[in-house]
Amino acid sequence: MASDEAYMSFLDKANETTSDSKNQQGSGTIKTETVHSSLSVPKPLKSVDTYYISDTDEPFEPVALKWDGAAKGAWPSAGQLSSLISPDTDLSQSISILSPDSFDPKNQYSAALDAVRAAAVEKDSGAEQSAVELKVYRVEQTSTKIEYWVLALHAPESRLVGLRAKAVES
Template sequence: MLARPLATYVSPLRTAHHRYCARRLISYTNRLPTSQQSIIRAIQFPTTFKSQPVTQPPRFPSFSTSSTIMSSDDAYMAFLNKANSDLNAGQGSAQGGGSVQTQAVDTSLNLPASLKNVEVYYVSDTDEPFEPVLLRWKGAEQGEWPSADDFSSLVSPNNDISQGVSTLSTSSFDPKKQYSAAIKAVREAVSSGSPVETDLKVYRVELTSTKLEYFVLALDSSEGGRVVGLRAKSVES
């Protein structure tokens, strides 16, 4: 069998390749069908892209930690100073913020017997017993009662508690007659006749807003003048 020339094989293949490429070219260049064109039109593409503005983070006022702490310290110190001034100036509170200790007995004087064994308690948050009072007061010889300033000097010579001193009658001090035995003992301490006729006065001393003392007193002209009586400590919350 005689071999065919190579050209007889190549020519038909080349022709078939050209026809295939021509069909592909036509398919890419021809217009799309109307149904497909409507799909393309439905897709809208922006002609230009606008950049979105950059959102700036919120700005907060600057502050100094040291100034904030200083402000807090100043406010705290102002609070402490006000509290101390209230204790010192308010209603009988003297230096020491309510730590004032009043004195009740001058040991150089003779204590009346009726005041030595008084078993009566003043009713408050603590229920303290009545204690003897015996202090030198020259005004007693003329029948003069101590003023608030005088009484502050008698019971608290080192601290002025006069702003917290006031006076009461025995009926105001004991409206329910709870302390009749104590009042009777004071009258007997100075009376030479009938104890009922002895004039008494109650000194109310407010040391703090809750700590008070009551002095049930009578004037006694003996030993150069003195005040005698009983003291009751009270805690009233």
């Protein structure tokens, strides 16, 4: 069995930040914007009490972003989403799009997905919640820190609505 000093040396080394990861992370994870200042959070998103399960369990956070393409039924590209959530940092190379089924293969997050669908039809009496299309944008902050953006188009107010989940995947 190893001595206490050897074990502490091992832990110290494991927790060191290498120069490569300092360059990648800067002062840590890139801050992303979830709610534009001129928008309010749709009511169905305020009551979501679900956590995304990863190495750290994090709550889903409401998202309301101004997106003119929503009125035309157009989804943002990776570059466009990057400029919405992180105006000062280009994250487009680290964004991929998943289907809701690949994001939630075990149906663990149905309450969160349903809340996003409900938010997309809020104030649109003619819309059917079951017909709302969802997209999940996976934003890789670092090799282990990921954000999942579960989004829907809200055409009446030209915005994206949804939830963001932060994950640590080692």
